[in-house]
Amino acid sequence: MFAVLTLIFLAALVGIIKPYVAALSRKQFAGIAVGTFILMMIVVPKSDQQTSNVDSNSADAATGTTPSNLQTDSTTSAHEDSPASKWQYSSDKDEMRGSTSRYATLISNNTVDLDFPYGEQQGTITVRRNSDGLNVMFGVGKGQIMCSSYTNTTISVKFDNGPIQKMRCTGASDGSNETAFFTNEGRVLAGLRKAKRTIIEAEFFHQGRQQFVFDTAGLEWK
Structure with missing residues (x-):
């Protein structure tokens, strides 16, 4: 041209x-x-x-x-190709003490049907770090998880295809039964960081042992 x-x-x-x-x-x-x-x-x-x-x-x-x-x-x-993480992150500040608490929260894939008055419940894993240190908790919206500080109670946890591990647990300081604290929080956190899928089995008052399945891949926690 x-x-x-x-x-x-x-x-x-x-x-x-x-x-x-x-x-x-x-x-x-x-x-x-x-x-x-x-x-x-x-x-x-x-x-x-x-x-x-x-x-x-x-x-x-x-x-x-x-x-x-x-x-x-x-x-x-x-x-x-990488699965999207389902973890939710939040924080709150203690204005009086000038400290900040950080949270990572994950809701279970499944629900369990507990007897009246509780009904269907999803499980929740919460990782928390505040001025008192690290906590890893398992809880439900309504229900009575059988964990206490004065008895040798455990929650069964399975990370991916690994062995079932019995983790010691204790109840909340306010006496409520909806939340259980893992006493070996560092061990549980290490498993959550590596596992793509985690199953938690906890015993409920008059409900027996109930299982909750979580997609735990992608936890970002330091």
Whole structure:
């Protein structure tokens, strides 16, 4: 395309000097030359850009480098393959003491049907760090979990396909039965960080042992 325009431009310049077509004047040849020159200026950048793209792609092929647009697609695909974390994070500040408590909370995939007056309940795992230290808790909205500080009570925990572990637990300091505290919180936290799936089995008052399944992948906790 550029070569054709160049020939037309040169022919128009010759016509300005000595018109060789009877029907065209020097002024008309000059108009053709100007118009052709403008078209040449438009075509040149496009040609350079196409050449640059070809050179860039050739260089990528020679060096084994993946083009940036393909790298972005590959990165996006990798993120899509990773399961999204279901953990929820929050914090609150103690204005009097100037300390901040951090929380990571996860709700179970399943519900269990407890007898009246409790009904269907989901389990919750809560990791908390405040000025008193680290706590890992298991709880339900309504129900009586059989854990206390004065008896040797345990909650069974299974991380992925590992063995069932019996974890000592204790009740809340206010005497409520909806929440149980793991006494070996560091051990439980280590398991939660590594496991993609965790099953917790706790005994409830007059309800027997109930199991709750959690997708624990992606816990971010320091």
